[in-house]
Amino acid sequence: MKNLKYTLIHQDRDARLGQIEINGYKIETPCFMPVGTQATVKFLDYRDIKDINASLILGNTYHLWLRPGEDIVEKAGGIASFMHYDGPILTDSGGYQVFSLADRRNINEDGVTFKSHLDGTTLFMSPEDSIHIQEKLGSDIAMSFDECIPYPSSYDYVKDSTLRTLRWAKRGLDAHSKADQALFGIVQGGEYADLREYCAKELVKMDFDGYAIGGTSVGEDKQTHYKMIDDTIKFLPVDKPRYEMGIGAVNDILTAIEKGIDMFDCVLPTRIARHGTLMTSKGRINIKKSIYKDDFSPLDEECDCETCQNYTKAYLNHLFRANEGLGNRLLSIHNLRFLIRIVEGARHAIKEDRFLEYKKDIISRYHFDQRGF
């Protein structure tokens, strides 16, 4: 704890340009963090991660606990060393798996019993376990063990769950002892403003190194999503980083930055890349469509990524039709670089007090679907 320092460099309305210093790393914020659940950003190697200019990547406690096991990762010298990645790592606590693996787990006050998705083994994770596993995984930033609450959920359910998450946060904080690892608290509270407020205030009293907004983008509409940010962020301290977990749609990221969020992560760019969809400055396109069979233009004229510099839509179309793994890698590189570049642009715009114009410009050129992707 206390190994993390956040400096607010400049503010443009609520949008923040800042810097996180941790374990010798300097991370400019806002920043987008690629997700590397099982100690790999799927299909990318350490050079690719460096090339897209990722400032931080995620690992996952639940997945690495199951395989290869935290002891192996510890022996390897931590996740970063294990995957030969030279940069900071943040680990999610397993709280998201309480949500995504809902049909194979049970929650009680002590923690969560999971039935392993790999072999069905019954396994128990307490908030203390999550912290101890993360200490062994050796991430630079650990997250509190929480329940990511589904939407919609009743007020009573959300209240009970959020209060339990708060108790878990305290238990995790007390269990945490690794000096070179920061620990963030996660605000839950669902769509209920009073619960968001209470949860945020209680976490702030505990004095974490940073605060995350959890339980968003779990199926709610945009209006509700953005209101959950508003209902939370006003209670978070200005001198600590704020992280909205699990967002990766272009307008979600820009909106979060506008509201004062500093960090976000998402599987969206890499997942849709593997499914043949790329994000471009004009919107999302599916590279598998036959119209790209003989389209020898780059994926995105404005992009500086390795893929756009060297390959054509026709080639990517062919790779996907032929089910060649290179297509997954090239599209993942592109989508990640695309989002990271948007966030880099946001940092410049904030510095020059023109963030809103920047956001408006990006959005106006991006064709969104009905749900706003």
Place this chain on the structure above:
RNA sequence: GGAGGGGUAGCGAAGAGGCUAAACGCGGCUGACUGUAAAUCAGCUCCCCACGGGUUCGGCAGUUCGAAUCUGCCCCCCUCCA
């Protein structure tokens, strides 16, 4: 010339009298994906004026209330023997 086997939707391949517009796979076309059980998943894929109708299973002619499925002839393909 003789003996077998076979021709089913774009391709491969089930089906051997009604439950069949015809399984399944591939290919093709849509759509979904937000702290990764996801190189995944869902839908469509004979034609049309489409909660209904029209034509199909090499071709033609039959048997039957009813045929992709049974019979006859014809066409084509494969294997083996001369």
